[in-house]
Amino acid sequence: MRRKHAISFVLVVGLVAGLALFSVHATRRPDSVSSATVPAPAISGINPPSGPVGSPVTLTGTNFNETQATNTVTFNGKAATSYTTWAPTQVICAVPSGATSGPVLVHAAGGDSNAVDFTVTVPPEPPPEPTSEPTPTWYLAEGTTDWGFQTRISIQNPNEEPVIARVTYMTGDGPVGRPDITLPPLSQTTLFPADDLGARDFSTRVTCLEGETIAVDRTMTWTGGGASSPESHSSVGVTSPDDTWYLAEGSSDWGFECWLLVQNPNGSEAHLTLTYMIEGAGPATFDKVVPPNSRATFNMAQDIGEADASIRVVSDVPVIPERAMYRNNRREGHDSIGTTTPATDYYLAEGTTDWGFTTYVLVQNPDSEPAEVTVTYMTADFGPQPQPPVTMPANSRMTINVNNVLPGHDLSTQVHGSRPIIAERAMYWDNGTGEACHDSVGMPSPHTTFYLPDGQTSDGWETWTLVQNPNTVSVAIDLYYLPENGGASLTLSDTLQPNSRKSYSMxxxxxxxxxxxxxxxxxxxRKIMCERAMYSNSRGSGTDTIGGFAD
Incomplete structure (x- = not known):
């Protein structure tokens, strides 16, 4: 190898007897090597700190390098082989097969990082196959890709085998089909109706051709005139039409628009009787017609003016209604299905009077006799908090501002009536971009398993699952996330204390x-109650809904 040397010269010049004299002194510099030091990687956080083989783990820190290349993450010496993200400050990888509990390290160009502890857990049992009567068909009364709205439909396949879904849109011009969709096992599939319909109002029917259980919900997003943030609302569908429906919430007062959307999946006209149970004023009745295989929209204000009211829908053929409400030039809005089942108990898993939220519970008494109603709030810190009973007149509606009763708490609610009632809950908040809201009807009974089709943590979305334990004993639960387009389910297990509720972030x-x-x-x-709440745009937008269920 050729070696480079540095040589220095000293030149001495003089004259001796007319001759020029000079001398050269050469100095040889020893070999030297200069290189920049690459800093070692450093882990500052691991999330989650435990999980089963195959589950994703996020490492945050510094000096992880721009790309993975030959860099690795080891779990107690076992190298991960599956990476979804590798960036200078974040690595997301799956717990490798054969990993055991112990230190996790990042090995990069600068050397080995500090160690952080990780516990490899035994995964919960696989998701249970639906065992009760299958629910292969779902109806969504609301839906539009017009008027500035975007609509997505989420379809959940909780089965261990793929199934095929057939989608039919019911428009003002009649039914419109699209190609069938294959749903992978244990998966979420997302459908955008605008790709099939363009700009249109519509209702939707989704059917599993194999007759197996699926679950379907719909999310709509829009931006009101002059609003600084989009808003959204969401609702699960229903599994069958019926001739009588109840919707506890409804208001055309306080600046609200209130719209009743009715889907008629029959080949003949639907003749409706709408009864508005007006708070403080009694019932008012109106007749309506919905054409066959279509959907119709009715404006509450055109019927009863400005009022708070629950709604009863009675039809001569089975139909499906939903109710959508908007306020502040459509800066905010919420939506919910109704129920066919008044009951002496209703459960609402979500609710908080903390974190800047205001929560209302709406109670409908559709009975011809007065009902004595008792509301019990289930909190994580104080347990059940029953309230004094209140007597509701026949065919009436009652509004409860929960913040005035139990401020500063996360809570679930149980509403008990001496006669069958219906309960719904609406929540309002303002993150600084204007008031937003979401809403959901309750359920008349808890169930063993719940299916919540939508869910997202990308593009600025948060997803929370709210689980209520209405039992007097602790209940063990398993929660599963079924990925979009299928793949390995992500799981967690937990225990809920008696008469309590917990929140889980996806x-x-x-x-x-x-x-x-x-x-x-x-x-x-022991059965439970579940809802799913989602927020986006730094909580400038939010949705909430119950889900499908099995026992």
Whole structure:
């Protein structure tokens, strides 16, 4: 190898007897090598700190390098082989097969990082196959890709085999089909009706051709005139039409628009009787008609003016209604299905009077006799908080501002009536971009397993699953995230204390992506309640809904 040397010269010049004299002194510099030091990687956080083989783990820190290349992450010495993100400050990888509990390290160009502890857990049992009567068909009364709205439909396949879904849109011009969709096992599939319909108002029917259980919900997003943030609302569908429906919430007062959307999936006209149970004023009745295989929209204000009212829909053929409400030039809005089942108990899993939220519980008494109503709030810190009973007149509606009763708490609600009633809950908040809201009808009974089709942690979305334990004993649950387009389910297990509720963030298991949610009770004979809340635009937008269920 050729070696380079540095040589210095000293030149001495003089004259001796007319001759020029000079001398050269050469100095040889020793070999030297200069290189920049690459800093070692450093881990500052690991999320989650435990999980089963195959589950995603997010490492945050510094000096991880721009790309993975030959860099690795090891779990107690076992190298990860599946990476979804490798960036200088974040790595997302899957717990490798054969990993055991112990230190996790990042090995990069600068050397080895500090170690952080990780516990490899035994995964919960696989998601249970639906065992009760299948629910292969779902109806969504609301839906539009016109008027500035975007609509997406989420379809959940909780089965271990692929199934085929057939989608039919019911428009003002009649039914419109599209190609059938294959749903992978244990998956979420997302459908955008604008791709099929363009700009249109519509209702939707989704059917599993194999007759197996699926679950379907719909999310709509828009931006009101002059609003600084988009808003959204969401609702699960219903599994069958019926001739009588109840919707506890409804208002054309306080600046609200209130719209009743009615889907008629029959080949003949539907003749409706709408009864508005007006708070403080009694019932008012109106007749309506919906053409065959179509959907119709009715404006509450055109019938009763400015008022708060619950709604009863009675039809001569089975139909499906939903109710949508908007306020502040459509800066905010919420939507919910109704129920066919008045009951002496109703459960609402979501609710908070903390974190800047205001929560209202709406109660409808559709009976011809007065009902004594008792509301019990279930909190994580104080347990059940029953309230004094209130007597509701026949055919009436009651509004409860929960913040005036139990401020500063996360809570679930149980509403008990001496006669069958219906309960719904609406929540309002303002993140600084204008007031936003969401709403959901309750359920008349808890169930063993819940299916919540939508769910997302990408593009600025948060997803929370709210689980209520209405039992007097602790209940063990398993929660599963079923990824978009299928793949390995992400799971967690937990225990809920008696008469309490807990919230679970999807981001703790799926930092970025989309997935459906399934929650099941593992305690024999003990059932639960579930809802899903989603927020986007730094909580400038939010949705909430109940889900499908099985026992």
């Amino acid at each position: 981001a703790e298991k799926l930092p970025v992506g989309r997935a459906s949610v399934m929650v099941t009770s593992r305690t024999a004979g």
